[in-house]
Amino acid sequence: MKLTLFTALFALIALATSAQTIRSGEIWPDTDGRHINAHGGGILRHGDTYYWFGEHKSDHTSNALVGVTCYASTDLTTWRNCGVALAVSDSAGSDIERGCIIERPKVIYNPQTGKFCMWFHLELKGQGYNAARFGVAVADAPEGPYRFLYSQRANAGRWPMEFDAEALAITDTLDIAHFQQWWTPAWHRAIGQGLFVKRDFEGGQMSRDMTLYVDDDGRAYHIFSSEDNLTLHIAELADDFLHHTGRYTRVAPAGHNEAPALFKHDGTYWMITSGCTGWEPNEARMFSAPSIWGPWTQHESPCIGPNANKTFGGQSTFVLEIKGETDADEPRFIFMADIWRPRHPSDARYIWLPIEFEAGKPVVKWRGGLTLQ
Numbered sequence: 001m002k003l004t005l006f007t008a009l010f011a012l013i014a015l016a017t018s019a020q021t022i023r024s025g026e027i028w029p030d031t032d033g034r035h036i037n038a039h040g041g042g043i044l045r046h047g048d049t050y051y052w053f054g055e056h057k058s059d060h061t062s063n064a065l066v067g068v069t070c071y072a073s074t075d076l077t078t079w080r081n082c083g084v085a086l087a088v089s090d091s092a093g094s095d096i097e098r099g100c101i102i103e104r105p106k107v108i109y110n111p112q113t114g115k116f117c118m119w120f121h122l123e124l125k126g127q128g129y130n131a132a133r134f135g136v137a138v139a140d141a142p143e144g145p146y147r148f149l150y151s152q153r154a155n156a157g158r159w160p161m162e163f164d165a166e167a168l169a170i171t172d173t174l175d176i177a178h179f180q181q182w183w184t185p186a187w188h189r190a191i192g193q194g195l196f197v198k199r200d201f202e203g204g205q206m207s208r209d210m211t212l213y214v215d216d217d218g219r220a221y222h223i224f225s226s227e228d229n230l231t232l233h234i235a236e237l238a239d240d241f242l243h244h245t246g247r248y249t250r251v252a253p254a255g256h257n258e259a260p261a262l263f264k265h266d267g268t269y270w271m272i273t274s275g276c277t278g279w280e281p282n283e284a285r286m287f288s289a290p291s292i293w294g295p296w297t298q299h300e301s302p303c304i305g306p307n308a309n310k311t312f313g314g315q316s317t318f319v320l321e322i323k324g325e326t327d328a329d330e331p332r333f334i335f336m337a338d339i340w341r342p343r344h345p346s347d348a349r350y351i352w353l354p355i356e357f358e359a360g361k362p363v364v365k366w367r368g369g370l371t372l373q
């Protein structure tokens, strides 16, 4: 009995101490003492509270058996489980039927409508990763409940905005039957010219790994891996933040980028991504641009230190901007990544590391502990 009391006391002290420091790669207990289950996540600040949305992962499958979870915090370190924000459906045939795949949910607030808008990567039940859709849900309160609205592929019937008359004339000449073999120089050139954009023009562009970004002027964007994960698309959202406007641009055609995370520092847009190796970690990539519409320039990985060439064992999911108390205070940025555990998905871990700027460029250095106060 004494021993049990002692153990409980120790656990409480350990919980209280660990609550002050974020320990990348370790179990991160919520206020109930349970490892946070919000993977591929993103964070929304509303009022004084931060809301962390992510994929609920089960012990034996990465398929969605529960839905999107939400946690709340005022210090970014101690998180309270607010439960399921978007629940999977039990109706057979629903786009979000239990057993589908829901990944990388992100929520933004629309000040014009007062609604919380959730976007996520959706794969239909039993179809592997073939559907390649985005899904949209909406709520009146940050923690939900979110009401599923629709899912589809992106920007059907629309060409990227940089495709002028000359570029469109080239797409007329592209015949997919001539490019059955991937990665040849001719195939590479054709991908750049829009071979797969043309292939998917009628049905809409593929939409997998994704994030959302709200710019200073209030415009919002959906950034996602498209064209068989070969090319990123950045698509503008309509005023309601629940649809695309049809304006979009392509980044790094045939560059094979996933897991995009976007932020802006001193007027420059930065994007951290990963390569495409499934649940296995690979080296992060980084891009910058003077405008959301580009041109996007690739840089070296921002990661420095042991295991940096594998993104410290993780894959990017979001960059959290912590605004200063006053406008004069510099914002801080946290690089958020997932260390996947595909054989025990719920045991996946989190990486939260500060982004520092050296010679104007973001760098991310490994540290076991991060104290935010």
Ligand code: GAL
Pocket: 040, 103, 104, 209, 258, 259, 276, 277, 278, 279, 315
């Ligand atoms: C990763 C992707 C994850 C998930 C996984 C499935 O590359 O970033 O979100 O889709 O592949 O293998």
